[in-house]
Amino acid sequence: MKKGIHPDYKLTKITCVCGNVIETRSTVENIHVEICSACHPFFTGKQKLVDTAGRIDRFNKRYGMGTEKKAEEK
Numbered sequence: 001m002k003k004g005i006h007p008d009y010k011l012t013k014i015t016c017v018c019g020n021v022i023e024t025r026s027t028v029e030n031i032h033v034e035i036c037s038a039c040h041p042f043f044t045g046k047q048k049l050v051d052t053a054g055r056i057d058r059f060n061k062r063y064g065m066g067t068e069k070k071a072e073e074k
Helices: 055-063 067-073
Strands: 010-016 021-026 031-033
Parallel strands (some): 010 031
């Protein structure tokens, strides 16, 4: 390997909003995430609405899949 071209690979902590902390190695220090394996519905088996910043509403408005559009068509 060539010297001086690779980034530093150091210990880091990944912190989730739920409070879970995972220690790993990365080129980025202190990573903050909104959802992790401890709180994700797929891994926990509990249904939880995950809508960050109104993405579902924005999708429905953009592509006309909202309830208003369906009510007008009937």
